[in-house]
Amino acid sequence: MLRDIFITPFVDMWTAPDFLMQVLWEGLVSGILYALIALGFVLIFRSSRIFNFAQGIMVVFAALTLVGLYAMGVPAWICVILTLGVMFLLAVAIERVVLRPLVGQPDIILFMATIGVTLFLIGFGEIIFGGENKVMITEELGIPTDSYLLEPFGGLLILEQKDITAVAVAAMLVVGLLVFLNRTRMGRAIRALGDDHQAALSVGISLQTIWVLVWFIAGIIALVTGIAWGARAGVSFALEVIAYKALPVLMLGGLESIAGAIIGGLMIGMLEKLFEIYWGQPLLGGNTETWFAFVLALIVLLFRPQGLFGERIIERV
Amino acid sequence: MLYRTVGQFKTSYQADQALFPVRQDAFLLGIILLCAFVIFPLTASEFTFQTLLIPILIYSLAAMGLNILTGYAGQLSLGTAAFMGVGAYACYKMVTIMPWMNPILAVLLSGFFSAGIGVAFGIPSLRIKGFYLAIATLAAQFFLVWLFEKWAWLYNYNASGAIQVPNLDVFGLYVSGPLASSMTQYYVVLIIVSLLTWVCINLTRGNLGRTWKATRDMDIAAELIGINLMRSKLTAFAISSYIVGVAGALFVFQWRGAAEPNLFDIPLSFQVLFIAIIGGLGSILGNYLGAILIVGLPVVLNIVPEALGIPLSSATVEHLNIMIVGSLIVFFLIIEPHGLNALWRLIREKLIIWPFPH
Numbered sequence: 001m002l003r004d005i006f007i008t009p010f011v012d013m014w015t016a017p018d019f020l021m022q023v024l025w026e027g028l029v030s031g032i033l034y035a036l037i038a039l040g041f042v043l044i045f046r047s048s049r050i051f052n053f054a055q056g057i058m059v060v061f062a063a064l065t066l067v068g069l070y071a072m073g074v075p076a077w078i079c080v081i082l083t084l085g086v087m088f089l090l091a092v093a094i095e096r097v098v099l100r101p102l103v104g105q106p107d108i109i110l111f112m113a114t115i116g117v118t119l120f121l122i123g124f125g126e127i128i129f130g131g132e133n134k135v136m137i138t139e140e141l142g143i144p145t146d147s148y149l150l151e152p153f154g155g156l157l158i159l160e161q162k163d164i165t166a167v168a169v170a171a172m173l174v175v176g177l178l179v180f181l182n183r184t185r186m187g188r189a190i191r192a193l194g195d196d197h198q199a200a201l202s203v204g205i206s207l208q209t210i211w212v213l214v215w216f217i218a219g220i221i222a223l224v225t226g227i228a229w230g231a232r233a234g235v236s237f238a239l240e241v242i243a244y245k246a247l248p249v250l251m252l253g254g255l256e257s258i259a260g261a262i263i264g265g266l267m268i269g270m271l272e273k274l275f276e277i278y279w280g281q282p283l284l285g286g287n288t289e290t291w292f293a294f295v296l297a298l299i300v301l302l303f304r305p306q307g308l309f310g311e312r313i314i315e316r317v
Numbered sequence: 318m319l320y321r322t323v324g325q326f327k328t329s330y331q332a333d334q335a336l337f338p339v340r341q342d343a344f345l346l347g348i349i350l351l352c353a354f355v356i357f358p359l360t361a362s363e364f365t366f367q368t369l370l371i372p373i374l375i376y377s378l379a380a381m382g383l384n385i386l387t388g389y390a391g392q393l394s395l396g397t398a399a400f401m402g403v404g405a406y407a408c409y410k411m412v413t414i415m416p417w418m419n420p421i422l423a424v425l426l427s428g429f430f431s432a433g434i435g436v437a438f439g440i441p442s443l444r445i446k447g448f449y450l451a452i453a454t455l456a457a458q459f460f461l462v463w464l465f466e467k468w469a470w471l472y473n474y475n476a477s478g479a480i481q482v483p484n485l486d487v488f489g490l491y492v493s494g495p496l497a498s499s500m501t502q503y504y505v506v507l508i509i510v511s512l513l514t515w516v517c518i519n520l521t522r523g524n525l526g527r528t529w530k531a532t533r534d535m536d537i538a539a540e541l542i543g544i545n546l547m548r549s550k551l552t553a554f555a556i557s558s559y560i561v562g563v564a565g566a567l568f569v570f571q572w573r574g575a576a577e578p579n580l581f582d583i584p585l586s587f588q589v590l591f592i593a594i595i596g597g598l599g600s601i602l603g604n605y606l607g608a609i610l611i612v613g614l615p616v617v618l619n620i621v622p623e624a625l626g627i628p629l630s631s632a633t634v635e636h637l638n639i640m641i642v643g644s645l646i647v648f649f650l651i652i653e654p655h656g657l658n659a660l661w662r663l664i665r666e667k668l669i670i671w672p673f674p675h
Contacts, residue, residue: 112594126636251449298441
């Protein structure tokens with residue numbers, strides 16, 4: 001038993017390095033997607049202290065809108081632009097209808113409100129687009145669907161081009177976001193709002209505008225995530241489940257940290273794949289991916305209550 | 318006019334602190350209990366028992382358990398369904414290993430198993446707070462549901478992977494399983510729920526309840542005035558999980574009749590959380606009001622289009638339901654963030670001084 005836990009997995013890794021690399025690559029790709037969802041959470045949490053549970057359904061909703069518009073015969077690139085428009089309208093609607101009347105309420109109330117939004121969007125999406133699994137319009141968007149075959153250590157490593165595209169786009173998105181947050185007026189306003197609401201308001205930053213903006217950015221991130229994940233697994237409401245995966249990423253990385261979200265996402269993506277392949281399937285009957293990330297984050301949090309990169313929690317009476 | 322406090326003088330602190338300082342409240346409760354114990358069972362149809370009365374009581378109980386943890390002790394939990402599952406599976410194992418056991422006793426004992434597991438998952442709360450803790454409780458949620466699926470011993474190696482409630486009797490009267498009548502099941506649920514409500518009301522009014530409230534309002538300050546945070550938080554986890562576990566056992570044994578692991582998945586957790594929040598965090602009455610709304614609403618929504626003669630497929634109705642429930646949650650949070658309980662309190666105050674505005 002001990003041998004199975006402590007020796008066999010490592011021997012397996014050593015003897016089949018190409019398989020190990022494949023596992024790590026798969027983990028990296030899903031990790032990127034977790035990180036993207038977590039990024040949406042972090043942006044909204046930083047600027048409004050709202051724990052936005054609806055991020056997962058926004059991913060589904062964006063992907064469904066895109067596929068749905070294409071099915072109506074709209075050219076692919078116009079679909080993307082129209083979907084962005086829909087996400088903007090969604091951001092405005094959420095700010096107007098849900099957030100504005102709830103300003104200043106306790107965190108848990110706002111959190112519940114986002115769950116309400118989630119339910120609404122699930123029902124709305126099912127009525128408009130139907131619940132069946134759809135195929136993402138990967139090729140129509142110009143995303144290559146071939147795969148590279150590499151042969152490290154005499155083994156075989158399959159890198160799908162759409163995964164590489166996803167990684168590249170995600171990296172571009174993150175860099176763009178960082179530039180936006182650090183170098184532009186709007187970006188600085190978002191960060192100012194995150195640091196201190198009242199101080200930001202007193203220097204003339206409009207809370208409403210920034211909230212719409214932040215939710216819109218979260219919508220853009222949702223669309224990118226939706227395209228990337230949809231290309232791998234198809235578009236359905238099951239995608240919503242990956243939103244839960246972003247939660248341990250947030251715990252691990254810290255609720256306020258953008259770097260934390262990315263590093264946490266990659267770590268969780270790779271570690272859960274490793275655990276599933278080398279420990280979960282042989283020893284525990286598989287499907288450990290549902291809980292491994294949470295347990296890992298829980299253990300890390302026991303030692304660092306604010307996550308790996310979160311702001312230090314200072315408590316005063 | 319009926320609701321007057323005039324003439325009800327309090328001459329001691331004890332009288333002022335009594336459960337019903339206003340006589341009309343006790344009277345009102347009497348009427349509700351009379352309805353619940355005598356009038357509903359006499360008039361209700363099978364449909365009413367199975368879709369309204371029994372589930373409302375069970376969901377209220379589960380929400381009450383969660384409310385103790387989240388509303389009174391301030392520890393946000395998203396793992397309620399998993400603890401309900403622990404109660405249900407513990408109960409199932411007990412009645413299948415010891416078939417001679419009194420099933421009502423088994424239901425009450427099964428709560429202790431979930432209390433134990435609740436304490437184990439509550440330990441991180443000593444270091445982790447707020448949303449971090451909420452996500453940590455999701456660890457319990459996902460891990461336990463996975464365990465229900467993979468640990469075949471729990472469901473006695475059934476091929477289906479589900480637990481099936483056997484016919485169980487107390488002194489010859491079937492209380493659960495396919496042979497039990499709805500009325501018997503209802504009475505079992507009602508008695509257990511009433512008993513636990515009574516316990517909860519008094520717990521939250523007493524020393525322990527005040528310790529919890531102090532912890533909720535500011536745990537560092539509570540620690541400084543000499544409250545043992547570890548004891549306060551862990552008792553909250555234990556008692557909350559006990560109640561939730563009993564609710565889970567009732568959920569399967571007195572209502573569903575069978576359960577698959579994914580029944581205890583995260584939507585159930587959220588449903589219970591909705592009830593607790595819409596009813597009002599930090600209140601006992603609120604759980605009942607919330608449960609009536611959340612359980613009753615879909616039933617009403619299912620009946621309405623049929624009654625109006627609007628032809629809608631059942632799938633559309635279901636999706637419309639989800640949409641309406643979602644928007645109603647937002648709506649209720651906006652009009653009264655403190656829940657239906659606060660709404661009732663407001664109505665009561667208005668009634669007392671009616672017809673004067675102040």
